[in-house]
Amino acid sequence: MNAVDPGMAAAAAGARPLLRARRRSFFDKNRNTLVGFASVAATLALWEACWQGGLIPPLFFSGPSAIAVRFVELIADGTLAKHAAYSGKNFIIGFVLAVIVAVPLGVVLGWYRLALAAFDPLINALYAMPRIALYPLFIIWFGIGIGSKIFIVFLSAVLPILINTLAGVRNIDADLLKAARAFCATDRQIFTSVALPYSVPFILTGIRQGVAHGLIGVIVGEIFAGSEGLGFMISYAGQLFQTDTLLVGVLVTATAGIVLTALAARLQRYFQRWKPEHVGN
Numbered sequence: 001m002n003a004v005d006p007g008m009a010a011a012a013a014g015a016r017p018l019l020r021a022r023r024r025s026f027f028d029k030n031r032n033t034l035v036g037f038a039s040v041a042a043t044l045a046l047w048e049a050c051w052q053g054g055l056i057p058p059l060f061f062s063g064p065s066a067i068a069v070r071f072v073e074l075i076a077d078g079t080l081a082k083h084a085a086y087s088g089k090n091f092i093i094g095f096v097l098a099v100i101v102a103v104p105l106g107v108v109l110g111w112y113r114l115a116l117a118a119f120d121p122l123i124n125a126l127y128a129m130p131r132i133a134l135y136p137l138f139i140i141w142f143g144i145g146i147g148s149k150i151f152i153v154f155l156s157a158v159l160p161i162l163i164n165t166l167a168g169v170r171n172i173d174a175d176l177l178k179a180a181r182a183f184c185a186t187d188r189q190i191f192t193s194v195a196l197p198y199s200v201p202f203i204l205t206g207i208r209q210g211v212a213h214g215l216i217g218v219i220v221g222e223i224f225a226g227s228e229g230l231g232f233m234i235s236y237a238g239q240l241f242q243t244d245t246l247l248v249g250v251l252v253t254a255t256a257g258i259v260l261t262a263l264a265a266r267l268q269r270y271f272q273r274w275k276p277e278h279v280g281n
Helices: 006-029 031-052 064-076 079-111 113-128 131-142 146-170 174-182 187-224 230-239 243-274
Strands: none
Touching: 031 064, 064 079, 064 243, 079 113, 079 146, 079 187, 079 230, 079 243, 113 146, 131 146, 131 187, 146 187, 187 230, 187 243, 230 243
16 A cells, blocks of 8 residues: 655645635626626526426517527518617717817816806706607707707716716815815826826716716617617517517617727726825825
8 A cells, every 4th residue: 555645635635725715716707797797697597498488478578588589580681780770870970979078178167166157057957857858859959860869868978977077077185175275286287197097986986977868868869760779679679579679670780889888888987097095094
């Protein structure tokens, strides 16, 4: 019988707790993601079971397998790509315009109190107003082409970005401003080294919210007056009781929103380090 080397046995015994610790570390690190995937998988499994069991009327809803089949069909014949490209173009143009307008305007309004006093009632009125009621008016102004869709996306996204940017500038730590002025910093230096870096996390929070509002805007705009786009596809499928096609459009839009919001959240975490530390730290 071969003798066991005591050193090797001790090394193996020491490696087992390390392996268990690594496994625990992996699950601890990815716990939220794993729980989320498990929750989605369980929901889909229950949904599919109800669909296969005939508990869901096909006229009013659909099942995951039917939606997946219809998704493949729409991909194969190019229909989904055409509608998604049209909606994507409307969203990108409208959202970029919203960022270009909202960020500088929010900085100016946050920095100059008199400007804020002049524009604050208008911003509050636009934000509180049910903007969907104005969409027929936008269609009258811009027609049923791409212009009305872009403007609806712009208006939907610009206010969240503007308000968050304004809040970021208005909530700059007073001690940071006092410290900068104590070192005889000019207004330009204060703005570039304190105000703008401090506001970046707020701006990115507004962009995250603007993504969701902009996607809602593009779908609503295409539902109101459109002959292309995911919103039109959803609306047309609903009129024909094609629930699987309708849900393909909804799920594609939701997936785009999840991906874009996750990218914005990642950017926000990256630029969080731009925010200056409190002078007392």
